[in-house]
Amino acid sequence: MSRVVHFELTGPEPEKLVDFYTKAFGWHFGPMEGLTDYWYITTGKREAPGINGGLGKGEPIRTVYLCIDVPNLDAALKAVEQNGGKMIEGRRAIPHVGWYATFEDPAGNQVGMMEEDEKAGV
Numbered sequence: 014m015s016r017v018v019h020f021e022l023t024g025p026e027p028e029k030l031v032d033f034y035t036k037a038f039g040w041h042f043g044p045m046e047g048l049t050d051y052w053y054i055t056t057g058k059r060e061a062p063g064i065n066g067g068l069g070k071g072e073p074i075r076t077v078y079l080c081i082d083v084p085n086l087d088a089a090l091k092a093v094e095q096n097g098g099k100m101i102e103g104r105r106a107i108p109h110v111g112w113y114a115t116f117e118d119p120a121g122n123q124v125g126m127m128e129e130d131e132k133a134g135v
C-alpha cells in the first residue's frame with residue numbers, strides 16, 4: 014500500500030511562509046543541504062502520526078490538497094488570520110469525523126484544517 018510521505022508548499026517569498034506556518038501552527042523549518050531557497054518542514058514529533066514536507070520558492074501550488082490536524086479549530090482559524098492567511102471556507106461539520114475549514118496562506122496555497130470530533134454534526 015502506498016501512503017503520503019511528503020508534501021510541498023511554494024511561494025514567491027518563502028521566508029514569509031516560514032514565518033506564517035511557524036506562528037500559525039508551530040512548524041519548524043530547516044535548510045535542505047545542497048539546495049538554495051528550499052526548507053525542510055517538520056510538522057510534529059517523530060513518533061506522532063503525520064508527514065513532513067518541504068517549502069520552495071515558486072508559484073503557489075494549487076493541485077495538491079493538504080489537511081492539517083489541529084487541536085482547536087477556532088484557535089487555528091484565529092492564528093491563520095492573525096498571521097496573514099485568509100479564510101476560504103469557515104468552520105463546518107463533517108458528521109462523526111470533526112470540524113473542518115479551508116484557508117489560503119500568504120502566497121495563495123489552499124490548505125484545509127481539521128479538529129477531530131466524533132460528535133460533530135450529530
